[in-house]
Amino acid sequence: MNDYLQLAALVAVLxxxxxxxxxxxxxxxxxxxxxRIKQLEExxxxxxxxxxxxxTPTRLGERYYRHALQVELLESDLAEELAPGQRRAKGTNxxxxxxxxxxxSLATWVLPALAAFSDxxxxxxxxxxxxxxxxAEWLRTGRVLGAITAEATPVQGCLVEPLGTMxxxxxxxxxxxxxxxxxxxxxxxxxxxxxxxxxxxxxLETRFVERVLGFRxxxxxAHGIPSTPAFVEATMLGxxxxxxxEPLVIxxxxxxxxxxxxxxxxxxxxxxxxxxxxxxxxxxxxxxALTKQARLHLGKARAxxxxxxxRPKAVGAQG
Numbered sequence: 001m002n003d004y005l006q007l008a009a010l011v012a013v014l015x016x017x018x019x020x021x022x023x024x025x026x027x028x029x030x031x032x033x034x035x036r037i038k039q040l041e042e043x044x045x046x047x048x049x050x051x052x053x054x055x056t057p058t059r060l061g062e063r064y065y066r067h068a069l070q071v072e073l074l075e076s077d078l079a080e081e082l083a084p085g086q087r088r089a090k091g092t093n094x095x096x097x098x099x100x101x102x103x104x105s106l107a108t109w110v111l112p113a114l115a116a117f118s119d120x121x122x123x124x125x126x127x128x129x130x131x132x133x134x135x136a137e138w139l140r141t142g143r144v145l146g147a148i149t150a151e152a153t154p155v156q157g158c159l160v161e162p163l164g165t166m167x168x169x170x171x172x173x174x175x176x177x178x179x180x181x182x183x184x185x186x187x188x189x190x191x192x193x194x195x196x197x198x199x200x201x202x203x204l205e206t207r208f209v210e211r212v213l214g215f216r217x218x219x220x221x222a223h224g225i226p227s228t229p230a231f232v233e234a235t236m237l238g239x240x241x242x243x244x245x246e247p248l249v250i251x252x253x254x255x256x257x258x259x260x261x262x263x264x265x266x267x268x269x270x271x272x273x274x275x276x277x278x279x280x281x282x283x284x285x286x287x288x289a290l291t292k293q294a295r296l297h298l299g300k301a302r303a304x305x306x307x308x309x310x311r312p313k314a315v316g317a318q319g
Contacts, residue, residue: 003043007068009036010048014065014143015095017054040064057141066142069098070278073145076123077281085122096126097282100135100147103198104166104245105271107228109297110148110290117289121282131201132271139274146275146286158274161291164298165268170208170261171249172241177259180241185262187215195222196234196242204243204267212265243267247297268299 012022013033023030041048048061057065076094097117101110106129114125128138132150139147139155154160172180180193190213195205197220205222209215223240225231232248234240241261252258260266273290275283 003036003040004071006036006040006043007064007071009033010040010061010064011068011072013037013049013055014057014061019051019055062141069142069145070276073097073276073280073282074278080121080281094123096124097286098126098128098144099286100128100130100138100144100149102132102135102148102150102271103129103226103228105148108166108245108247109293113289113293116292117286120289121285123282131199133201136274139276145283146273148290149272149274150270151274152270152272155274157277159277160272160274161287163271163273163291163294164300165270166298167246168204168208168243168267168269169246169249169253170205170212170241170265170267171235171244171253171258172261173236173238174256174259176238176241177261179238181261185213187218190215190218190220192221194240195220196225196231196240197222198228198231199224199226204269205241208243208265208267212267213262271298 008026009022009032012025013019016022016025019030019033019037023033026033037049044060044064046060047058048064050056050058050061072095106127118124128135128144130138132148135147136149136151136155138144139149139158148163152160152162181189183189190209197205205220206218209218209220223234225234225239225242228245228248231242232244232252235242235244235249236252236257244258246266249258253260271294273287273294275287
């Protein structure tokens with residue numbers, strides 16, 4: 001049987017990143033935190049925390065951290081069930097709900113879902129923003145209770161629900177298109193025209209060139225723009241062409257500020273919501289809020305679609 005004070009110390013150290021900040025949160029001394037962690041490590045027979053800046057869990061520590069967070073969540077649910085409305089009471093310090101989300105979802109449809117969830121439950125959220133191919137890793141290590149991910153296969157101990165598909169348009173400014181593609185989008189032009197990539201993990205532009213345009217082994221010259229709003233702005237300024245999520249560029253396309261690189265060509269990508277397999281009212285409320293917004297803003301998910309990449313792997317092309 002694990003000691004609750006020791007588990008609370010473990011959660012605080014890994015959530016806050018240091019023994020000192022964990023001590024401040026729990027209103028004890030750093031030496032008390034250190035002693036509790038040491039006692040827990042002795043009880044489980046292994047190292048749980050790697051001391052550093054920030055402190056990180058070992059493999060064993062990840063399992064205990066996940067267990068402790070699940071206990072924390074279920075206790076919070078129980079407290080709310082026994083005394084409804086306490087989460088909203090002044091001075092209540094319920095732990096934030098941690099989830100992992102991709103940049104494009106955060107910039108387009110996730111925030112209204114989180115606002116609805118917070119309004120219903122009185123809870124705060126803590127977002128970990130990462131590439132869709134990596135958000136599920138946050139779930140595996142227990143650092144979040146759910147993730148919007150490109151992975152369709154459930155993480156061990158988790159449930160997965162299709163959210164829908166996001167449409168991406170290969171876009172550029174009119175001046176950029178005239179300068180770099182005066183004779184149309186050719187292999188030669190693509191090899192020298194600057195593209196925009198979100199980061200080193202971003203492969204959507206390459207997939208568009210290969211799968212939609214049919215040009216293989218084109219080495220793109222690219223700028224790295226690791227921000228969804230800045231990605232759109234960079235496209236409008238003519239810094240390069242890039243795959244922009246449709247809701248953020250549709251009005252620019254209508255007004256002629258941007259153009260499609262190839263008329264009628266786009267790609268759709270699949271997203272999934274994975275979360276702990278727990279009978280939790282909090283998780284249920286979060287899932288309802290996310291799936292409701294997804295139905296409003298995302299396209300219908302294709303059965304069996306699986307994906308990976310900055311944005312997830314393309315599962316369909318139009319045109």
